[in-house]
Amino acid sequence: MSEAEERQHALLSPSSAWTWITCKASTAAQLGQPDDSSEYADEGTAAHELAKWCLDAGNDATAYIGRIITVGEREFEVDDEMAGFVQTYVDGVRERVEAYKLAGATVEMFVEQRLSIEHITGEKGAKGTSDCVLIACFADGHTEICVIDLKYGRGVAVDATNNYQGLMYAAAAVEEHSDFYSFRTVLIVIHQPRLSEKPSEWSLPIADLVDFVEKTAKPAAEQAMLYVESVDFAPLALSDFNPGEKQCKFCKAKAVCPALAAHVEETISMDFDQIPLSTLGDAVHMLDNDRLGVIYESLDLIDGWMKAVRGRIEVELLAGNAVPGVKLVAGRKGARKWSSTDEAETLLKSMRLKQDEMYTFKVISPTQAEKLLAKESPRRWKKVEALVTQADGKPSVAPEHDKRPALVIEPAVDEFEVVAAEDDGGDLV
Ligand code: SF4
Incomplete structure (x- = not known):
């Protein structure tokens, strides 16, 4: 289940934890507000589905290129780009499992595990879905629980440190598995493959997680539910809200x-x-x-x-409701397409068009070529790989505190100024 779907199922979901913990009025304020599931959110849901297929079946993402994933009323085709980014996450999970094993641990993996959060929020039957939970038991008795989150957006980089969503998943996973394991440490990992190949990680002792649940999450949940129960007869006051970029971002x-x-x-x-x-x-x-x-x-x-x-x-x-000063108008028409591809093909053939006039052929992409050759024939793949190029990411503006290093760009030299300084203007006379 994606973050967007999770929000629809629990009032106090892990994915909206920052909002309901930081702005205590937000849960009551969102009651009855329409959900504006965006295409980006649905695309993220599709990417999560693909990641689940890969981790469950042990396949690489390229195995699913061309498959259609339906999310609500939208359809997403697994293409090169989605396969590439999801593979970065899948590789990250697999490498982590291998690293634990190399360190002598036995590892259990739970993909898209539904976890109860009722003991934290008090909301009956509320659950969250963690993208991946790993449990690593080391020979010396040390047991670590690792919750891994895939974020498919291109937006702001999310830090694992003090991440309320990660802490909620971790607390829920610890509760789920505590009958069988006694955890000493927690590792929160956030993959954002469209922003960085490396995930953000934060390790904390189990006592700090308990502190978060008892001193931060539980009191905030209690307060939020109090507002929910009383909002009909005691309207919210402005002082109950706490607006800010992070908490308002996904607030309905x-x-x-x-x-x-x-x-x-x-x-x-x-x-x-x-x-x-x-x-x-x-x-x-x-x-x-x-x-x-x-x-x-x-x-x-x-x-x-x-x-x-x-x-x-x-x-x-x-919905037919008037908003003064604004109206709806017809937008631009969509792109032209065949009403029936089969009929169009038959008709064009009957007109004796040549093959290369009728069809467009495209050479396979580097990702597809790698899938075809890398395992079966590494030597041939090496030759083909030499023809692969990859453009650097375009420079983009980020706030000063962003973790990526700043690009150093030399200001352009003003050629006119330089020439003017050296030139005595004799040519112009
Ligand atoms: S928009 Fe912001 S301030 Fe308003 S309820 Fe939501 S989180 Fe609180």
């Missing part, structure tokens, strides 16, 4: 949350207060890099809120 109340709207307004006015628009009499200066940097810090929050408001307006209009 985002579009209509008065606290977030006020927070965005406050953020914009605070940030823009730091930007003197007029510094010399009535002259207005263009924004310089210092000012752009100040604005950058608030962009994700503002952008997320704007998208949520746009989405909600669309949902209201599609």
Whole structure:
């Protein structure tokens, strides 16, 4: 089950733990709000399904290229790109199992295991699904539980350290297996193959996990459920909310949350207060890099809120509810396609078109070639591999605290300035 599906099944799910722990009003505020499952979230669900197939069957992801995975009303074809990223995760899990074994441990693996979280949140029958749980028992009696999470998004890099979702899965997995094992350490691993080949990891003693459950998760869950039970007769106060980029990001109340709207307004006015628009009499200066940097810090929050408001307006209009000042119009027509591929093929053939006019052929991709040759004929694969190139990732903007090293780009030399300095202008006369 994906994070998006998990959120629909439990009010206090592990994947939304940061939200309900950080903003105590959020659970009550989301009641009755529409779910806006995005194509990206559904694509993530498809990638999880593929990863499960691989780990369960011991296959590589390329074995499933061309297979269709249906998520809700959307269909996703396993292509080279999805297979490649999912394989990075699958390899990571397999390498970890091997590493445990090399260190002398016996290992058990549970893929997509449904885990009860009722003992943490108090919500009857609530469960979460951990992508992968490994239990490693070492000869000296040390037993480690490792919860591994696959995040398929391209968004912000997620750190395993103090990750509430990871801690919830770990606490649930410990409870599930504690009849048979006595765990000493917990390892939380987060794979984000579209952002990095290496996962983020955090190891903690079991006592710290117990502390998190008792001092953070349980009191927050109790408070959240109290608001849920009383919201009908005791409306939420603004002080019950705690807006912020991370907790509001996946909150279903985002579009209509008065606290977030006020927070965005406050953020914009605070940030823009730091930007003197007029510094010399009535002259207005263009924004310089210092000012752009100040604005950058608030962009994700503002952008997320704007998208949520746009989405909600669309949902209201599609449901036939009026939103003053806005209307629905017909969008661009879709791409043209054959109503019947078979009939089109027969008709084109009857017109005596040549094969290369009628069909497009494509040489197989490097991933497919590797699947075909690497195991059966490593020497042939080596020759083919020499023809494979891979473009570097395009530079992208990230906040200062991002863990990836900053690219060093030399500012472009202003050629005109250089020439002007050396040139006495004689040629122009
Ligand atoms: S949008 Fe943010 S502030 Fe509003 S309820 Fe959700 S998490 Fe809390």
